[in-house]
Amino acid sequence: MSRVVVLGSGIAGHTAASFARRWLPRTETVTVVSPVDRYNWVPSNIWVGVGLMQPHQVTFPLAPVYERHGIEFVHGFARQIHPEGDAGDSRPFVAVERVAGGDGDFLRLPYDFLINATGPRLRFDMTEGLGPEANSMSVCTPEHAQLAARALDRAVERMRRGQRQRFVVGVGHGGCTCEGAAFEYIVNLEFELRARKVRELAEIVWITNEYELGDFGMAGMQMRRSGYLIPASIFTASLFAERGISWITRAHVRKVEPDRLSYETLDGGEAELGFDFAMLLPPFSGVGLRAFDRQGTEITDRLFQPNGFMRVDGDYTPRPFEEWSARDWPRTYQSPAYPNLFAAGIAFAPPHPISRPHTSPRGTVITPAAPRTGMPSAQIGRAVARSVVDMLRGAPRPTATASMAEMGAACVASAGANPFSGTAASMTVYPVVPDYERYPGYGRDMKRTFGEIGLAGHWIKILLHHMFIYKAKLRPGWPLIPE
Amino acid sequence: MPNRGPAVPDEEAASVTLPTRWTVFLRTFLPWQAWRFLRINLKMLGMVRRHH
Numbered sequence: 001m002s003r004v005v006v007l008g009s010g011i012a013g014h015t016a017a018s019f020a021r022r023w024l025p026r027t028e029t030v031t032v033v034s035p036v037d038r039y040n041w042v043p044s045n046i047w048v049g050v051g052l053m054q055p056h057q058v059t060f061p062l063a064p065v066y067e068r069h070g071i072e073f074v075h076g077f078a079r080q081i082h083p084e085g086d087a088g089d090s091r092p093f094v095a096v097e098r099v100a101g102g103d104g105d106f107l108r109l110p111y112d113f114l115i116n117a118t119g120p121r122l123r124f125d126m127t128e129g130l131g132p133e134a135n136s137m138s139v140c141t142p143e144h145a146q147l148a149a150r151a152l153d154r155a156v157e158r159m160r161r162g163q164r165q166r167f168v169v170g171v172g173h174g175g176c177t178c179e180g181a182a183f184e185y186i187v188n189l190e191f192e193l194r195a196r197k198v199r200e201l202a203e204i205v206w207i208t209n210e211y212e213l214g215d216f217g218m219a220g221m222q223m224r225r226s227g228y229l230i231p232a233s234i235f236t237a238s239l240f241a242e243r244g245i246s247w248i249t250r251a252h253v254r255k256v257e258p259d260r261l262s263y264e265t266l267d268g269g270e271a272e273l274g275f276d277f278a279m280l281l282p283p284f285s286g287v288g289l290r291a292f293d294r295q296g297t298e299i300t301d302r303l304f305q306p307n308g309f310m311r312v313d314g315d316y317t318p319r320p321f322e323e324w325s326a327r328d329w330p331r332t333y334q335s336p337a338y339p340n341l342f343a344a345g346i347a348f349a350p351p352h353p354i355s356r357p358h359t360s361p362r363g364t365v366i367t368p369a370a371p372r373t374g375m376p377s378a379q380i381g382r383a384v385a386r387s388v389v390d391m392l393r394g395a396p397r398p399t400a401t402a403s404m405a406e407m408g409a410a411c412v413a414s415a416g417a418n419p420f421s422g423t424a425a426s427m428t429v430y431p432v433v434p435d436y437e438r439y440p441g442y443g444r445d446m447k448r449t450f451g452e453i454g455l456a457g458h459w460i461k462i463l464l465h466h467m468f469i470y471k472a473k474l475r476p477g478w479p480l481i482p483e
Numbered sequence: 484m485p486n487r488g489p490a491v492p493d494e495e496a497a498s499v500t501l502p503t504r505w506t507v508f509l510r511t512f513l514p515w516q517a518w519r520f521l522r523i524n525l526k527m528l529g530m531v532r533r534h535h
Contacts (some may be wrong), residue, residue, distance in 0.1 A: 071526040237499040242507075375531075412525040423510055425524045448530060452512040456520035456526045460527075 002028045002392050005094055005111040006079040006287075009034035009062055011374065012345025014163050015381030015483060016388075018474055020069050020115075023389040031072040037062055039472050040142055043374060044465050045186045048145035049279065050192045051152060052417050056141035060473060069474050075099045076107065078118065078287075081303070082296035082360050083338040092340065100363035107129040112236070113388045117344040118379060120284035123173075127282070129256035130172040132212030134280040139185055148279055152189070155277045159198040167193075168261065170207035172280030174252030177369035179208055180216045182281050182430045186411045189279075190243045190414030199244075205273065206240060206247040207280070209261065211239050211358055213247060217368035219355045220238045222442045223451050224370065229442065235451065239415070239425070246271070247268050251360070252366045253280060267362035284346065284369065286310065294299050302337050307350035311336065316349070321356050326435035326443075328352065332398035332458075334366070335382050342384045342398075345377035354433055375452050376402075376432055377483035405433035408448055415453060424457030 004024070005015040009032050021030045038059040044364040045055040066073040080095040093110045122140050124131030132138055137148035155165045169177060169186040170423020186206055193199045206213075207384040214232030222229040240247055250266035262272045288331050290300045304310050314330035327353040335341035343349075372380075380402045387398035406429030416422040428450055434443020471481040509515050 217528075235502055238501055241499040242501055290521050408530040420513075421511055425529075428526055430530060450526065452519070452523070454519055455516040455525055459516075459520055460523060482528070 002112040003031060003110060004028065004113045004115070004388055004392070005031045005033060007033050007094065008113045008119050008345070008347065008445055009036060009039060010117065010119045010345060010377070011116070012119070012347070012377040012381040014039060014062075015136055015342050016115050016117055016385040017028065017071055018069070018478070019192070019382050019385035020389060021069055022479060023385065028392065029072055029286075030070075031074060031111075032062070032066060033074045033076055033078050033094065034108065035075070035077045035099055037075050037099075038074075039065075040467065041199060041469050041472065042140075043181075045139045045142055045145040046181065046188055046414060047417055048142055049137070049148040049152075049185055050188045050417075051149040051463040052192070055146055057456060059142055060469070060470075065472075065474055074109065078289060079106070081114065081116075081289060081291045082294075082343070083114075083291065083303075083341055086292075086296065087127035087292060090294065092338075102187070102362040107233045111340075113342070113392065115342045115381075115384055115388065116289065116345055116347045120285045120346045121287045121308065122282045123285050125210065125284045126175075127172045127253055127256060130253070130262075130280060132284060134256065135258050136172060136261075136280045138281060139279065139427075140281065146479075152192070156193070156198055158195050158276070159201040162201070163202065164201050166203045166205065167273060168205045168207055168250075168275040168278045168280070170251075170280060171209055171368075172253045172256065172367035173283040174264075174364055175210045175369055176209055176281055176283045177217050177282075177371050178322070178373065179210055179225065179368055180371065180411065180413060182208070182279070183216070184415070185216070185279055186245060186275045187239065187243065187413075187415040188417065190245060191422070195418070204243075204245045206245055207251050207253065207261075207273070208247070209251060209318045209368055210247055210249055211246050211266070211355065212365075213240070215251060215355050215368060217353070217355055218429070219434055219442065219443070221427070221449055221451070222446065223447055223449060231437065232451065235425075235453075236252075237452065247322055250366055252360070252364050254370055256280065263363065264360055264364055264366075265460055266358050266360050266366050272279040286347065286349075288314060303335060303341070305349040310343035312343050312348045314349070317352050318334045319352075324352055326403075326431070326433055326437065329403050329405040331401040331403040331406070332387060333380060333402070334387070334398050338398075342388065344381045344384045346372055348380070370433075372404065374411070375483060376404050376407060379407055382483055403433075405431050405435050407431060412457050412464060414458065414461050417458065417463075419458070420455070422458035423455055424461045425451060425453045425454050426457040426460060442444060
């Protein structure tokens with residue numbers, strides 16, 4: 001009997017575990033290890049953050065779903081990987097610290113194949129004063145989003161008493177990713193302030209590490225419109241100007257105080273910005289997994305990049321931007337060090353950013369990190385599960401690929417939630433990582449890259465919310481719903 | 484009282500492309516949006532099927 005262990009129960013991990021279970025006979029064990037016992041459909045946290053949904057509408061308990069489908073669930077933190085076992089037993093294992101047991105309650109979990117889908121560690125600590133436990137809000141988790149909604153309610157109350165309020169939304173560090181999520185939040189916030197009839201007392205400011213608006217960490221995109229190829233920066237600026245949102249680009253937030261933040265810009269400037277409400281996403285790193293060889297010698301730096309993300313089959317050779325290639329990006333997500341070790345979703349280390357890197361005169365890198373959430377995460381999870389299942393059946397190497405330079409992504413960014421007056425930006429981009437050899441000029445297939453804003457996008461966003469939660473609950477027919 | 488800080492750089496906002504009234508109207512015009520709903524879903528499904 002073999003055991004496939006999946007670390008993490010987010011979009012990538014849950015997808016990988018679900019497909020591994022579907023494709024493997026019940027004589028094989030699929031085990032999910034996660035410190036979180038509820039599944040969270042993260043894209044809808046935005047609506048929790050503006051008070052339109054409650055956390056229970058974007059989450060559900062995992063244990064009953066896993067029990068029904070024969071997936072073993074371990075509620076705990078994966079702390080160490082021992083890919084060669086130890087002196088007493090050569091079978092690889094993961095050391096898991098169980099949540100219920102408290103400090104020191106470690107479980108030795110042997111595996112034949114390990115999929116690391118641990119997602120990010122939210123690094124609020126990288127910017128002084130950043131985060132819900134300090135001076136700014138976040139929508140990274142349902143709990144954070146609920147706190148943001150309460151802070152928004154308080155700000156609205158102040159506005160109803162006649163006080164003007166400044167809302168600052170964006171990213172809280174020069175190396176952040178997920179600008180798209182912050183973008184969704186700011187346009188939903190603006191819509192919600194209009195719905196609550198206090199918009200005229202609000203000043204709304206976007207602060208971002210992007211070089212241009214609409215970069216979103218994937219070097220922006222161009223779209224065909226009226227005989228022109230128009231950059232996403234034009235559309236994003238248009239949307240902001242139409243809604244009275246001002247913006248600060250190329251910024252690295254250095255410090256957040258209770259009523260102001262200070263930031264550095266790419267030209268070397270420094271400035272302060274006062275606020276009454278700030279929602280600033282944190283930078284990400286790996287979760288801090290450590291690895292040891294059979295003798296007990298630490299080999300973490302063989303398996304992981306310094307930022308804690310796992311090295312896989314990408315090309316990590318440091319090179320200048322001009323020499324980056326789509327071929328640098330991983331295809332199978334197999335560790336080069338151990339063939340039975342894979343990473344999926346945010347846990348894998350991108351070979352480099354997608355957007356051109358920029359550094360300020362002080363040496364601060366102000367560049368969005370590569371996004372790898374949502375649809376790419378799920379597709380990677382499924383491909384990794386396929387490879388693992390085939391290798392368990394005797395395939396000598398991974399059989400499925402899911403390079404971000406070969407996959408497209410469809411994204412629907414909510415811009416206001418109302419079934420008749422709401423809108424969302426619907427976008428498809430192909431491929432996610434530009435390939436300038438296959439598609440000279442812009443790096444993307446212009447027939448498959450498009451975007452538009454409208455109510456239809458909002459309906460699609462609602463449909464996706466219900467469809468993906470249904471799929472994640474592994475209800476009848478779930479494999480028919482695409483990732 | 485929060486420090487209001489420097490003026491937010493909004494010079495760019497004066498020169499951006501803005502939608503016409505017709506474009507804004509179409510964004511929430513139900514018959515048009517019903518059609519766009521079908522078209523966008525088909526485009527997205529095509530994207531997904533291409534990878535699968």
